[in-house]
Amino acid sequence: MRDVLKLTVLLTVVCVLNGLALGLVYEVTRGAIAQTSARALTGSLKLVIPGADRFSETKECPLPDGRAIAYHEAYSKSGELVGYALAGERQGYQSVLKVLVGINPQGAIQGVKVLEQAETPGLGARIDELQVNETIWTLIASLFKEKNVVAANQRPWFQEQYRGLTAAELKLLKPSQVGKGIHALTGATVTSRALTQAVKDSIEAFLKAKGARES
Numbered sequence: 001m002r003d004v005l006k007l008t009v010l011l012t013v014v015c016v017l018n019g020l021a022l023g024l025v026y027e028v029t030r031g032a033i034a035q036t037s038a039r040a041l042t043g044s045l046k047l048v049i050p051g052a053d054r055f056s057e058t059k060e061c062p063l064p065d066g067r068a069i070a071y072h073e074a075y076s077k078s079g080e081l082v083g084y085a086l087a088g089e090r091q092g093y094q095s096v097l098k099v100l101v102g103i104n105p106q107g108a109i110q111g112v113k114v115l116e117q118a119e120t121p122g123l124g125a126r127i128d129e130l131q132v133n134e135t136i137w138t139l140i141a142s143l144f145k146e147k148n149v150v151a152a153n154q155r156p157w158f159q160e161q162y163r164g165l166t167a168a169e170l171k172l173l174k175p176s177q178v179g180k181g182i183h184a185l186t187g188a189t190v191t192s193r194a195l196t197q198a199v200k201d202s203i204e205a206f207l208k209a210k211g212a213r214e215s
Helices: 002-048 124-128 136-142 148-151 189-214
Strands: 059-062 068-075 083-093 097-104 109-116
Touching: 002 097, 002 109, 059 124, 059 136, 059 189, 068 189, 083 189, 109 189, 124 189
Parallel strands: none
Antiparallel strands: 059 068, 068 083, 083 097, 097 109
């Protein structure tokens, strides 16, 4: 009995110490984690609205069905409203696709950034694939550039298809089709359609709700 009591006390002390240690680590790292998340968000916002100088805090636009769209207002250096960055999501083939969509005040897409996805590698995951068009000389030159500058100039080719289009122009094109629209990834039509629909839905819902509030 005495041994059981000792073991119980020992385990209790260990659990309490572990809890205190975890709490201390969280408090020490919380600020750094918050700063890292803020920098990542700012980088994504600037990616989808390249001409913006500053962004508002996260706001919410209520929808008629009770949901709300999270968004940021984007401003130029002179304080002019130059666009909105909208959050959107849609179920893909095997994961929920979370996306950030930048539009100008008229609703034309300025940029698209996939924030989160876990689609099939080599298929749906290619929505994050970078276009490889560098030579050995440009690769060597990139070694002498700042890493953040190089990364800022890289855009996934699939997501670049959305730039300049409006919600009404967002449709999947067949491989042989030409014109405005989005060419689906080979073997990943479900992912392509899900991302396109997420972008389209967020824009249409936001503009409709925004128009209703202003009328």
